[in-house]
Amino acid sequence: MLVLAPTRELAQQVAEAFTRYGAHLPGLRVLAVYGGQGFGEQLKALRRGTQVVVGTPGRIMDHMRRSTLDLSGLSALVLDEADEMLRMGFIDDVEWILSESPPTRQLALFSATMPDVIQAHRAKASERSAGSVDQGAHHHC
DSSP states (O other), X not given: OEEEOSSHHHHHHHHHHHHHHTTTSTTOOEEEEXXXXXXXXXXXXXXXXXXXEEEOHHHHHHHHHTTSSOOTTOOEEEEETHHHHHHTTOHHHXXXXXXXXXXXXXXXXXXXXXXXXXXXXXXXXXXXXXXXOOOOOEEOO
């Protein structure tokens, strides 16, 4: 599972929550990746294997471009605070990551609001995965 978060603080919080909730799951490894953190330590953790990667779009793209993060077996991609990522200008990064992920992966968008641009992006993402069932979770507060 890959979770994209707009800030390092949110990436850390989400990774901590996964670790806490998965404490009784044997072998569950969660890794937060974001800029300002040592790339070498992230690389070591990725090489050991991880089931959940939580990160900012820029650092996720760094790892993908260096072939240190392989999404070929990705089953679920989560955009946390999707509206905030778009507001902060991450749309191109998010679209690139989505385009490099398997079309069979589940996509979940979580957002405090659901602006028209997210609705349009959701529809576009669903069209690209024609033939698969859209089981994405959608959260509106």
